[in-house]
Amino acid sequence: MLLDGKVAIVTGAASLRGIGRATAKAxxxxxxxxxxxxxxxxxxxxxxxxxxxxxxxxxxxVTDRQxxxxxxxxxxxxxxQIDILINNAGITQPIKTLDISPANYEAVLDVNLxxxxxxxxxxxxxxxxxxxxxxxxxxxxxxxxxxxxxxxPHYSAAKAGVLGLARAMAREFGxxxxxxxxxxxxxxxxxxxxxxLTDAMKVDILKGIPLNRLGDAQDVANVCLFLASDLSSYLxxxxxxxxxxxxxx
Ligand code: NAD
Numbered sequence: 001m002l003l004d005g006k007v008a009i010v011t012g013a014a015s016l017r018g019i020g021r022a023t024a025k026a027x028x029x030x031x032x033x034x035x036x037x038x039x040x041x042x043x044x045x046x047x048x049x050x051x052x053x054x055x056x057x058x059x060x061x062v063t064d065r066q067x068x069x070x071x072x073x074x075x076x077x078x079x080x081q082i083d084i085l086i087n088n089a090g091i092t093q094p095i096k097t098l099d100i101s102p103a104n105y106e107a108v109l110d111v112n113l114x115x116x117x118x119x120x121x122x123x124x125x126x127x128x129x130x131x132x133x134x135x136x137x138x139x140x141x142x143x144x145x146x147x148x149x150x151x152x153p154h155y156s157a158a159k160a161g162v163l164g165l166a167r168a169m170a171r172e173f174g175x176x177x178x179x180x181x182x183x184x185x186x187x188x189x190x191x192x193x194x195x196x197l198t199d200a201m202k203v204d205i206l207k208g209i210p211l212n213r214l215g216d217a218q219d220v221a222n223v224c225l226f227l228a229s230d231l232s233s234y235l236x237x238x239x240x241x242x243x244x245x246x247x248x249x
Contacts, residue, residue: 001031002229007079009072011062011119012089014038014047018190019138020088022217023224024051030225032084035075037062037119062089062115068122081130084228085123087116087137087162092151094196100154108151112158113165120169124178133178136227137166141186141243149187149205150197159184163239170237179236181227186243188215210245 008027013020013036024034024047034055038044041059048057056078060071075082091111093104116137127133142151143159151159163182170180187205206212223242226232241247 002225002231003027003084004031006032006083006228007035007075007081008032008084008086008228009035009037009075009082009119009123010086010088011037011060011115013086014040014043014057015191017217018088018192019185019188019217019220019224020086021047022221023086023088024055026218026221026225027084027228028052028055030229033079035071035079037071038089062087062119063110065118065121068118072122072126076126082123082126083130083133085119085127085133085135086224086228087119087135089115089119090138090192092155092192094150094193095152095154097153100152104152105154108154109158109161112155113161116162116165120165120180124169124173127178128173128176131177133173133176134228134232135166135169135178135180136224137162137180137182139163139166139182139184139239141184141241141247144184144241144249145247150193150201166239167237174236179227179232181232181235181237182239183220183223183227184239184241184243184247185220186215186241186246188217188220188242190217205246208246209243210248213244215242215244 045057048055140159147156166182
């Protein structure tokens, strides 16, 4: 088992068809104990219970620094270790540059970028003290190709910020044996598009994907598993594309 005895926090893992939930399931299959961290306490607990016995569901808004610190304290109290953090919580909005309001900017930048920083800040002292840890930050192909799929320019900017943040943290915490890597998914069939992705849009997007299908949450979960486990023990500061060839560069 790749994650035997490991404890993993997965943010945004309550969403039923989401990447976080699929990642949590893949980790459980490899022996990990999971902390599902999400906005709604009942949903987080239900998601944790759905994974089986011995997992924890916690409410925390990743944009609230104190909530992140408190959640990590609870994880420490319960498990006494944190080996893996998946910075997965994210939101998007399909709007164009001239329509981005201050509220749009704050919402999208805060969850995707500030949230990644705050959760990492909460977990890194624990990992540094343990002298081991793996953090995976969820970016997007939108960061690399300047959107054009679903999310707006502020989403591209936030996810590009995540790449820079992940690389900088990788550089800073490498000497502590803490690895930080990023994943850039293409279009994955989850509920993040909130019903706004039409069939016509899907057909159009498929034309640009050599593997000729949209991605599944499991496609991304498997890459998170690789980055979280010792299979990737000499990788830090890398970005892995999971996009069916949508962006070959
Ligand atoms: P999803 O909407 O299914 O899940 C997102 C989860 O994040 C939800 O459970 C939501 O409650 C949670 N969340 C939102 N704001 C939060 C906050 N402030 N604090 C804590 N939790 C919060 O979405 P998904 O498609 O599974 O997306 C997961 C990640 O993958 C996101 O970061 C997203 O940007 C990224 N991503 C998705 C795609 C895609 O096509 N689905 C592509 C590239 C990147």
